[in-house]
Amino acid sequence: MGSLRGKLSHTLGVRREYVSEFDPTLPVRAKHGDEQAFIGIVEFYYPRCLRFARNMIGSEQDAEEAVQDTFVRVHDSFSRFDEDSRFDPWLFRILANRCRTLMARNRRRQSLIEYGEIPISASAEPEVGADWAEEVQVVLNSLPMEQREAFLLRHVEDLSYEDIAAMTGVGLSALRMRVKRACDTLRARLD
Amino acid sequence: MIEERDELVDRAARALSAMSPVKAGAVARVLMAVRASKVRPQPAWKRSVRWLEDASVSARAAGMLVAASLVVGFVLRGTVDVAGYSTQALSETPVALQTISDAGAESRGVPVAMVFELANAKSVAVVGDFNGWDPAATPMQRVGEDGPWSATLLAKPGRHTYAFLVDGSTLVADPLAAKATSPDFGGDASVMMVRTP
Known part of the structure; x- marks a missing residue:
């Protein structure tokens, strides 16, 4: 095992994939005060929540803040979690609310930016030569917030329309329309 | 309403599905924020x-x-100070851990982020006196396909001995931490100090 020396953790900023399996008992145990269960939830969902927040907000730093706030609120609100309900929609409802709050804060900040200091990320057109993922992100950022959120929840986070409707309080047909319009825009801009 | 998905939308969704990089110690920082x-x-x-x-x-x-x-x-208020294990490991100092301290540290334990690198392991768990040397208590998760192993555990403030259990059978001491002089379980082990403010 001598070969291990010096190999430990140069890993800040590494990519983390899903933890392979989620123990469905974790939310109930965490609700009843099992802190190791709460750690298990954070370990499992952190990467996925970070992905959603990054896609929604467009800023890595703000995304991390949104995710951290989300888990604080999850921990504080566990008494209101219905044990017979699925955990994902409840978690993503809190996360989506945090993202909206941060985006509103950012909009207020941006309104204070003087002419000539508009950030590059405000550009709505894909840059020539940008790779595919960047182009997709630019088009996504140009979508109205409601369409972006509905598209991400449905097609990236793979939640059902019924779950998204329960989370957001928006009717099924309106949700489908938001997703459809998002897809139409992606198609028109990326094709 | 017609199904809105097609090949191009699928490609876009896949591009957006890439996971964001997660900084080592992120989970411990979340727990810190919860306690704060x-x-x-x-x-x-x-x-x-x-x-x-x-x-x-x-x-x-x-x-x-x-x-x-x-x-x-x-x-x-203001006594909270957080840092992850990996940050300490990067500096290659012999003390294994920096710690997170808060009001509940004595009773509930301090969240400690651990990272361990062993490319060809099939499974790794952290075992130590803080979890009764239970192989099932603190399994580590692989970061990416061939990245390091990561876990967050709770340890009460004080001195602890621990090791990494590789593939369910081999105990490996932390290569960058101080060695335990009298291991509790008869094999290689390391020492960490979990501190209170």
Whole structure:
């Protein structure tokens, strides 16, 4: 095992994939005060929540803040979690609310930016030569917030329309329309 | 309404499905934030709402609890200091851990982020006196397809011995931490100090 020396953790900023399996008992145990269960939830969902927040907000730093706030609120609100309900929609409802709050804060900040200091990320057109993922992100950022959120929840986070409707309080047909319009825009801009 | 998905939308969704990089110690920082929110005094209206929500708590008991929490909150504010194991490991100093300290550290344990690299392992778990050397208590998760192994555990403040259990059978001491001079379990082990403020 001598070969291990010096190999430990140069890993800040590494990519983390899903933890392979989620123990469905974790939310109930965490609700009843099992802190190791709460750690298990954070370990499992952190990467996925970070992905959603990054896609929604467009800023890595703000995304991390949104995710951290989300888990604080999850921990504080566990008494209101219905044990017979699925955990994902409840978690993503809190996360989506945090993202909206941060985006509103950012909009207020941006309104204070003087002419000539508009950030590059405000550009709505894909840059020539940008790779595919960047182009997709630019088009996504140009979508109205409601369409972006509905598209991400449905097609990236793979939640059902019924779950998204329960989370957001928006009717099924309106949700489908938001997703459809998002897809139409992606198609028109990326094709 | 027609199904909105097609090949191009699928490609876009796949591009957006890439996971964001997660910084080592992120989970420990979340736990830190959770605990920090507990010691922060709440506004008066929130305390009132919570008291009203819990009809089983008498007014006298609630008042005492609020007063006590205020005292604890003011005493402990600003004492929180967080850093992950991996940050310490990067500096290659012999002490294994930096710690997160908060009001509940004595009773609940301090969140400690651990990262261990062994490319060809099939499974890794952290075992130590803080989890009764239980191989199932703290499994580590692989970061990416061939990245390091990561876990967050709770350890009470003080000195702890620990090791990494590789593939369920081989105990490996932490190569960058101090060696335990008298391991509790008869094999290689390391020492970490989990500190309070």
